[in-house]
Amino acid sequence: MSADASPKRERTGSDSAAKRGEVLFELPIGTKGQLICTRPKDKVYLITFSSPPDNRLTSVCLARTPQASILLALDIIETRYDAGVVITTSGIEKFYSNGLDLEHASFTPGFFPDTLYALWRRLLTYPMPTIALLNGHAFAGALMLAMMHDYRMMNPHKGYVCLNEVELGAPLRPPMTSIFRQKVSAQTYRKLVLQAARYKALEAFKEGIVDWLGGLDEALAYVDELKLVQKAGKGMNGKQVYGDLKREMWRETVDYLENFGAEDGRDFMIQTRRNREREVAEGKVKVWEARAKL
Amino acid sequence: MSADASPKRERSGSDSAAKRGEVLFELPIGTKGQLICTRPKDKVYLITFSTILLALDIIETRHDAGVVITTSGIEKFYSNGLDLEHASFTPGFFPDTLYALWRRLLTYPMPTIALLNGHAFAGALMLAMMHDYRMMNPHKGYVCLNEVELGVPLRPPMTSIFRQKVSAQTYRKLVLEAARYKALEAFKEGIVDWLGGLDEALTYVDELKLVQKAGKGMSGKQVYGDLKREMWRETVDYLENFGAEDGRDFMIQARRKREREVAEGKVKMWEAKAKL
Numbered sequence: 001m002s003a004d005a006s007p008k009r010e011r012t013g014s015d016s017a018a019k020r021g022e023v024l025f026e027l028p029i030g031t032k033g034q035l036i037c038t039r040p041k042d043k044v045y046l047i048t049f050s051s052p053p054d055n056r057l058t059s060v061c062l063a064r065t066p067q068a069s070i071l072l073a074l075d076i077i078e079t080r081y082d083a084g085v086v087i088t089t090s091g092i093e094k095f096y097s098n099g100l101d102l103e104h105a106s107f108t109p110g111f112f113p114d115t116l117y118a119l120w121r122r123l124l125t126y127p128m129p130t131i132a133l134l135n136g137h138a139f140a141g142a143l144m145l146a147m148m149h150d151y152r153m154m155n156p157h158k159g160y161v162c163l164n165e166v167e168l169g170a171p172l173r174p175p176m177t178s179i180f181r182q183k184v185s186a187q188t189y190r191k192l193v194l195q196a197a198r199y200k201a202l203e204a205f206k207e208g209i210v211d212w213l214g215g216l217d218e219a220l221a222y223v224d225e226l227k228l229v230q231k232a233g234k235g236m237n238g239k240q241v242y243g244d245l246k247r248e249m250w251r252e253t254v255d256y257l258e259n260f261g262a263e264d265g266r267d268f269m270i271q272t273r274r275n276r277e278r279e280v281a282e283g284k285v286k287v288w289e290a291r292a293k294l
Numbered sequence: 295m296s297a298d299a300s301p302k303r304e305r306s307g308s309d310s311a312a313k314r315g316e317v318l319f320e321l322p323i324g325t326k327g328q329l330i331c332t333r334p335k336d337k338v339y340l341i342t343f344s345t346i347l348l349a350l351d352i353i354e355t356r357h358d359a360g361v362v363i364t365t366s367g368i369e370k371f372y373s374n375g376l377d378l379e380h381a382s383f384t385p386g387f388f389p390d391t392l393y394a395l396w397r398r399l400l401t402y403p404m405p406t407i408a409l410l411n412g413h414a415f416a417g418a419l420m421l422a423m424m425h426d427y428r429m430m431n432p433h434k435g436y437v438c439l440n441e442v443e444l445g446v447p448l449r450p451p452m453t454s455i456f457r458q459k460v461s462a463q464t465y466r467k468l469v470l471e472a473a474r475y476k477a478l479e480a481f482k483e484g485i486v487d488w489l490g491g492l493d494e495a496l497t498y499v500d501e502l503k504l505v506q507k508a509g510k511g512m513s514g515k516q517v518y519g520d521l522k523r524e525m526w527r528e529t530v531d532y533l534e535n536f537g538a539e540d541g542r543d544f545m546i547q548a549r550r551k552r553e554r555e556v557a558e559g560k561v562k563m564w565e566a567k568a569k570l
Binding site for chain 1: 520
């Protein structure tokens with residue numbers, strides 16, 4: 001777990017260890033995975049997380065889920081290093097992440113908030129520009145994680161992004177859907193949620209789901225072109241407001257991520273109302289059928 | 295009022311009775327109107343209407359989940375909007391019938407398509423926006439929101455559905471300019487999703503695999519209506535909690551009056567100083 005400054009270690013994927021820069025720190029993920037934070041350029045922090053086989057954002061009650069490790073990494077960067085830009089990517093070549101474990105199981109209210117929502121909230125309001133570097137597939141919960149970043153870059157040669165909840169028969173909780181409502185057009189939103197459209201890189205770029213195409217080199221060039229490192233600095237009045245600006249921009253989603261307790265009550269009322277409406281509908285149809293027989 | 299399964303009856307409009315498929319049921323509307331529900335394809339339900347709430351209930355409870363397309367039996371109009379738009383605005387009138395229909399469509403557990411065979415103005419365009427998709431006749435009809443020209447306000451759900459479903463620039467053009475859109479412009483600006491008639495709508499259903507979207511997911515649950523309810527929660531909220539709006543309206547009116555008095559006062563002071 002100690003920082004290893006050896007630049008010769010092999011990395012999976014096409015970006016070599018040398019490109020990824022000096023290792024700042026490492027954190028374990030579960031029993032088999034790891035998170036490595038490197039600095040490919042001054043004030044640019046690259047978080048590479050790997051949790052074999054496919055970087056699931058697990059719901060298992062382990063002390064070191066991927067989301068807990070990423071959270072700790074973000075805290076370390078903010079408190080121990082100069083403000084700059086954070087790029088997150090996967091050390092598993094085929095997947096940025098294959099989403100949440102629980103998506104295939106029944107939905108447990110209250111489970112997500114402590115780790116998953118905490119990570120999403122942190123990213124969404126993080127006081128530095130954040131880039132999700134999608135080296136491979138990003139489905140469902142993984143695409144949501146990417147949307148919580150400020151910018152998204154995608155590998156032009158590999159991987160799909162999609163929200164497949166409608167095919168899984170899983171509902172989308174308020175913050176899961178609102179982030180898309182806030183960050184993509186209405187037509188793209190509908191295509192993602194109601195059609196579970198699978199987007200390759202170029203189409204994802206055209207529809208604004210991702211902002212640019214490429215790998216680490218292109219991400220670093222993008223950081224320079226947009227002068228993102230400077231955006232994290234103090235303004236002319238001596239205050240740094242990047243995180244505050246984001247918190248207010250995305251306040252609706254931040255609200256849902258913070259006040260999830262209210263949602264369970266609202267869910268219950270919605271279910272109750274739907275049951276009542278279905279009974280009313282059944283009653284009206286029966287009345288109509290009875291008349292039709294006369 | 296009984297379901298009449300005769301497919302040979304003539305229909306007004308350009309899509310023949312045979313294309314529209316087997317008649318599933320009919321409902322009367324008032325003393326002169328009629329709603330007919332046919333099935334042009336397996337699990338695709340075509341409602342020709344003036345009101346559709348009971349039809350939606352019948353389809354959901356008595357037929358397999360699929361896709362619902364609504365269109366008009368009157369060739370020139372999808373609908374010409376609400377009666378009351380030209381009269382004074384009566385709070386509380388809309389919620390029981392109109393809002394109930396819009397709420398039902400907006401959260402309906404099957405994909406819905408508004409097939410605009412002709413004009414859709416104001417309340418009719420709102421009805422079309424409550425559907426998931428809109429298809430428009432390329433040769434005929436305009437869509438527009440002409441409330442600014444009528445001098446009628448837009449109630450919260452009437453305007454929020456556009457705020458949620460079209461770009462900010464299109465929203466402004468619709469609401470503040472009462473722009474009249476022909477089919478091609480409506481398509482370009484995303485107000486409608488495709489152009490054509492029933493044939494094109496059925497092809498669209500196939501291309502987007504919309505019938506499958508209404509089915510149960512791998513978990514065994516069907517979530518299409520739930521996904522929509524959460525997507526459009528702001529508008530659903532306004533359609534369900536209209537009681538709160540009357541109170542809010544009152545406060546807005548009170549505030550506007552006060553602001554006008556304050557403004558008048560400030561201007562008078564300025565005028566008095568100008569004379570010194």
